[in-house]
Amino acid sequence: MPAAEAQPADCAWSYGMKLSWDINDPQMPQKPAHFDHFCEWPDGYVRFIYSSEEKKAQRHLSGWAMRNTNNHNGHILKKSCLGVVVCAQDCALPDGSRLQLRPAICDKARLKQQKKPCPNCHSALELIPCRGHSGYPVTNFWRLDGNAIFFQAKGVHDHPRPESKSETEARRSAVKRQMASFYQPQKKRIREPEAGESQDHSRHFNNIPSLENPEDLDVIPDAGFPVPGQPCLSFPSSDAYKATCDLTTFQGDIVPPFQKYSNPRIYLPRPACSYELAGPGDANSSPYPTFYKDAGSIPKDADWVHLNTLQYNVNTYSSFERSFDFTSKQHGWKAALGKAGPRERLDQGQFPPEAAHPQYTPQPPCRYLTTAPPAAPALQTVITTTTKVSYQAYQPPALKYRDNVREVKSLSSCDYASENTQMSIYAEALDLPAPVVTATSPTASLPLKIPRDCWTVRQHALPPQTDGAEAWDVCPSGLGSTAGYAGRISPFFSWDNEDF
DNA sequence: TGGTGCGGGCTGG
DNA sequence: CCAGCCCGCACCA
Numbered sequence: 454m455p456a457a458e459a460q461p462a463d464c465a466w467s468y469g470m471k472l473s474w475d476i477n478d479p480q481m482p483q484k485p486a487h488f489d490h491f492c493e494w495p496d497g498y499v500r501f502i503y504s505s506e507e508k509k510a511q512r513h514l515s516g517w518a519m520r521n522t523n524n525h526n527g528h529i530l531k532k533s534c535l536g537v538v539v540c541a542q543d544c545a546l547p548d549g550s551r552l553q554l555r556p557a558i559c560d561k562a563r564l565k566q567q568k569k570p571c572p573n574c575h576s577a578l579e580l581i582p583c584r585g586h587s588g589y590p591v592t593n594f595w596r597l598d599g600n601a602i603f604f605q606a607k608g609v610h611d612h613p614r615p616e617s618k619s620e621t622e623a624r625r626s627a628v629k630r631q632m633a634s635f636y637q638p639q640k641k642r643i644r645e646p647e648a649g650e651s652q653d654h655s656r657h658f659n660n661i662p663s664l665e666n667p668e669d670l671d672v673i674p675d676a677g678f679p680v681p682g683q684p685c686l687s688f689p690s691s692d693a694y695k696a697t698c699d700l701t702t703f704q705g706d707i708v709p710p711f712q713k714y715s716n717p718r719i720y721l722p723r724p725a726c727s728y729e730l731a732g733p734g735d736a737n738s739s740p741y742p743t744f745y746k747d748a749g750s751i752p753k754d755a756d757w758v759h760l761n762t763l764q765y766n767v768n769t770y771s772s773f774e775r776s777f778d779f780t781s782k783q784h785g786w787k788a789a790l791g792k793a794g795p796r797e798r799l800d801q802g803q804f805p806p807e808a809a810h811p812q813y814t815p816q817p818p819c820r821y822l823t824t825a826p827p828a829a830p831a832l833q834t835v836i837t838t839t840t841k842v843s844y845q846a847y848q849p850p851a852l853k854y855r856d857n858v859r860e861v862k863s864l865s866s867c868d869y870a871s872e873n874t875q876m877s878i879y880a881e882a883l884d885l886p887a888p889v890v891t892a893t894s895p896t897a898s899l900p901l902k903i904p905r906d907c908w909t910v911r912q913h914a915l916p917p918q919t920d921g922a923e924a925w926d927v928c929p930s931g932l933g934s935t936a937g938y939a940g941r942i943s944p945f946f947s948w949d950n951e952d953f
Numbered sequence: 954t955g956g957t958g959c960g961g962g963c964t965g966g
Numbered sequence: 967c968c969a970g971c972c973c974g975c976a977c978c979a
Contacts, residue, residue, distance in 0.1 A: 512957090513957085513958090520956095520957090521956095521957065521958055521959080522969090522970070522971075523958095523959075523960060523961085523962095523970090523971080523972090523973095524968090524969075524970090525960075525961090525968090525969095527959080527960085530958075530959095531969095533970080533971090557955070557956085558955075558956055558957075559954085559955050559956065559957090560972085560973085561954090561955085562954075562955055562956085589969080589970065590970085592969090592970090618956095
């Protein structure tokens with residue numbers, strides 16, 4: 454863990470791409486000098502080398518919904534992308550965005566998921582399969598070798614990002630928490646009045662439709678949205694989130710980013726911590742606006758009343774990871790995202806729109822403040838509880854040019870684990886503001902502020918046809934999802950875009 | 954119940 | 967032979 458190596462230059466690109474190796478090589482690079490930051494949204498033909506102590510690498514996590522695929526090789530874990538679940542009618546959510554849920558990994562659960570109606574318009578849900586690897590799903594490979602976990606991705610996701618796993622988990626745990634906090638007082642009240650009465654207490658809960666089936670909340674809209682440049686972190690636990698909140702509150706010199714709520718008009722400074730969900734009874738006490746004010750567009754059943762409350766709260770969490778206002782730009786994206794197919798598939802997550810959103814407030818770089826255990830478990834599943842204080846990275850803007858010449862991507866997820874050898878970078882990275890980098894396009898130059906800790910110059914081989922050829926991307930080390938959408942053009946850098 | 958990993962087996966290129 | 971995929975199973979939370 455040589456701190457001396459933790460220079461921006463080292464962070465500047467995927468170490469895994471610097472070395473020449475393939476996941477199928479009989480011999481992997483031995484004792485890599487550096488490790489990459491964990492990338493939650495790998496996209497494109499990329500390779501990373503993670504420390505075997507990197508928890509998320511140990512768990513083979515990905516923001517994409519990846520399922521295990523048998524490759525008949527016990528040493529290499531292969532996963533293929535399931536795509537994203539969207540509304541078959543492509544209905545617009547109240548904020549104008551689209552529903553993009555994380556497909557369940559389990560086949561059975563996924564089928565069940567797809568049978569559910571769109572929570573917004575009640576039409577069917579549809580699974581958009583990933584076809585980003587020569588018509589097949591994007592595949593990810595994981596291989597443990599020595600003290601390194603080698604990661605290789607093949608293919609470019611041709612669909613929006615689903616809700617990240619961390620978001621899904623956070624949402625579910627939030628639901629559970631809310632249920633717990635809700636039931637608790639209910640039971641108390643029930644017991645108090647008539648102690649001697651033999652009463653089926655469960656009947657009381659029949660009037661609580663919304664939370665009886667937390668799984669229904671899987672179809673919460675918006676919470677399943679790709680996060681613009683899915684920032685630097687995912688919360689392994691709500692506690693981590695709380696810690697994050699506290700941290701952000703504590704750092705008063707850092708301008709808090711604005712949160713995105715379902716209503717695009719509502720942007721509020723990030724509250725200190727609102728992930729602790731209010732129970733239905735507390736819904737009205739929320740200082741924040743209620744979602745789905747447009748009652749005509751949403752179901753009026755009790756489920757939705759509660760669901761909205763939940764979503765609001767969950768969004769308070771989720772939006773912590775997303776700091777952009779896309780909704781007002783979506784019409785602009787559509788022009789640039791003219792992907793073949795009936796649906797205009799947006800992926801907000803791909804396009805950190807800072808350049809297009811002057812109101813956007815950059816966030817400080819992500820970093821971990823705690824020390825992780827030194828254990829170096831095997832590649833196979835290692836479920837660990839990491840107490841990390843994560844901080845969302847500032848989302849640099851994306852630059853994409855036609856023909857994939859060069860792009861500046863968002864740091865979609867640089868999970869800087871404290872065990873990472875490059876930890877020391879982040880102390881330095883605290884020295885905001887971020888450096889200004891000028892990315893040059895064929896038609897314009899645009900100053901882009903990108904925090905130095907999030908820089909990665911990525912070299913990636915191009916998809917099959919161009920395999921062998923390599924392009925260099927200047928991008929944040931988190932390697933946000935890349936090109937691959939609709940001609941690989943970011944609407945934010947479509948110069949003729951009306952949004953400019 | 955669902956996420957995850959393993960591995961058998963089938964199919965097509 | 968490889969890749970993709972389906973399936974069942976086991977383990978875990």
